Amino acid sequence: MVGDWTSSELGELTINFDGKRKPVKESNRRPGPYPYYGASGIVDYVDGYLFEGDYLLIAEDGENLRTRQTPIAFIARGKFWVNNHAHIVVGNENADTRFLMYALHNADTDEYLTGAVMPKLTQGNLNRIEISHPCLAEQRRIAHILGTLDDKIENNRKTAKTLEAMAQAIFQSWFVDFDPVRAKMAGESKESICKRLKLTPEILGLFPDRLADSELGEIPEGWEVKPLESVANFLNGLAMQKFPSYGLEDDLSVIKIAQLRIGNLIGADQASREIEPKYIVHDGDILFSWSGSLECVLWSGGTGALNQHLFKVTPKLNYPRWLCYFGIHHHLSYFREIAAGKATTMGHIQRHHLSDAVLTLPSIMNLEVISKPVQALFETVWKKHVESQKLSGIRDMLLPKLISGELRVPAAQDLVEDSLL
Template sequence: MQSDWPTATLGELTINLDTKRRPVKEADRRSGPYPYYGASGIVDHVDGFLFEGEHLLIAEDGENLRTRNTPVAFRATGRFWVNNHAHIVKGNGLARTRFLEYAVLAADLTPYLTGAVMPKLTQGNLNKIELPCPPLKAQDAVIGVLGSLDDRIALLRQTNATLESIAQALFKSWFIDFDPVRAKAEGREPEGMDAATAALFPAGFEESALGPIPKGWEVRSLDSFASYLNGLALQKYPPESEDEYLPVIKIAQLRAGHTVAADRASARLKPEYIVRDGDVLFSWSGSLEVEFWCGGDGALNQHLFKVTSDEVPKWFYYLATRHFLPGFREIAAHKATTMGHIQRKHLTEARIALPPTPVLHEAGRAGASLVERRIANSLQARQLAELRDALLPRLISGKLRLPEAEREIEEALA
């Protein structure tokens, strides 16, 4: 990376604390409040800590050093534990730790990697990474610009986590535990809803294959009211050209939430195999996840379901599928294969009490609002991340000064 500022090696700018790392086997970990970090972030929470304060973690090994689907450098703050898959450093008097995070993220690490099969960044090569080293005042200015964007992204993600928790709690209360029906059956007013909404719920139960369910409701399987479309083996659908293609959405992209460095496939797939923002995706093998996709248009790869429905609203089939996710993960974990998975029969066996349409559409307004806000926040976070990523290399190199960067942010967010 060419820079208008003086440069120095990472070893000259940091204090290295690798000797204090200590891995703990999963079987030996005791659950606790402290994050346990690996090469790509938090992998667990444990009952002790090795480090305290602000530090920079840089991946030591793993394919992500090449693909960079997730950040290869990230700060850890507070009290935490680090295993031996992440280098741990902090800035010395010449560099701020947060500036170093951005500098490493902007750097090309390829020349410093070893290992033909599994990439590795040794401590010796880590120390050789050449980075821009402007005066501390300039570093603080860069941190101010990029940090404000990162802080806004973090706030949106925290808000989404809260919205998700509220939506799941509401879904469980109304459609799994039947709290409004129980309240009316006991002569009480249902909590957290107005009289018109409460009137949509019955005041009693009837027996079913699931046990007692609200009167007038119907036991249905997931795949009876929603469609679970499996993706394609997209290596059979190559891109038309360098300019005409769709990024391939695999499990890795679903987990990362973007298609950076993704494979490419034909842009002329049938419409149902094209993923759009706001679509519900369900990875049914490997790492089982159910998420709203907000990473732009892409091609649906095998091992992913795109979930849709002509019968029930999006918020309902999303939350219903998520409700069964822990059970699906348990099934996958016990598969005697290298990659655990579920089968379509498990969608049929996953049954729920489906309310009449008026309940779904009227009582579900709250659920729909929560889901719409969550999708909107995710799209805004993506916009901010794209802006940050565009500004980062120019700010770090000194080729873009603070006033120009602030103008670009104002224009992008106007």
């Protein structure tokens, strides 16, 4: 331990509010604006709140206490409700609440857990966790450095989510509802259409001014109905247990549905790098789980091996990446309905469902121009993911060094400032 640091039990550094927690059955919850927290974060939104301010929530039970696929401690802010699956504390006069969160991220808590089947962290054992810490002022400086990175990552997440929603809305308006065509047919002026639908005159000019009959009903004149499989390649992964790793230099993390859900490679199995390159996933690839939990993501969790039950989706011809991504999302509810209907097996879809799911598209030449606004939004979303991945790496490198006192604040501050330039 560093000379000017000391060790204390968590109970000596916190004020506990577990007595104010109150679980509410899902059937008794009334929808509202306030987050309802459980062991791993927000589980619902309700019409009332128990707490107001900044508090540290710590998981009380659940397998995540052992696997740590998501943080076991996190800050809840504002007005919110907490059930009885999360402890709730704040730092006392000797401790900064956010510093304690980071200290718990770095702490080995396995010896404090009980329960052979379902891990549990009782309040008594929570209070016994040993925390190494400097003076309060230094705690706040450490928390500020790590918090600056986390805040930037969260801002990137919110920005990416907003931009993705905007791109999704454009896709729906132009390629599903055909709003520019319908506006032309209604006699709306070009200026009004461009302003209302956020189009340039050049792009508006590429939309026809009438609809024509098709197998799907009315679609823009001159456009074609194309199945998803003609727009993108869907590469199914391998049974990676057949390709075991033979050592650290041969390790390649396996991307399964679990990794897809959490967006990183924490807890991933390892496979050999001696697989065909097409089965290696890189940041920026579109991944689509076709069984179990059907999800489609723009992967940014690091290089890995594509496991079975996942498709790596790549554009065919000159179709843009965003079209593959939003095309799948457009049909995701349909795919999930199919999977949910398979009561006797693990829910999944089959290849022919990718042919049954169709998109209505203009010519490749026109699509290239029409898609420019969506492409710009999509690439910005991707850049936010890439930046967040970089910042997460810096935070994960700094956290154990700062929390242990191995690295001092001035040196860490320089690293963070350089990363944010």
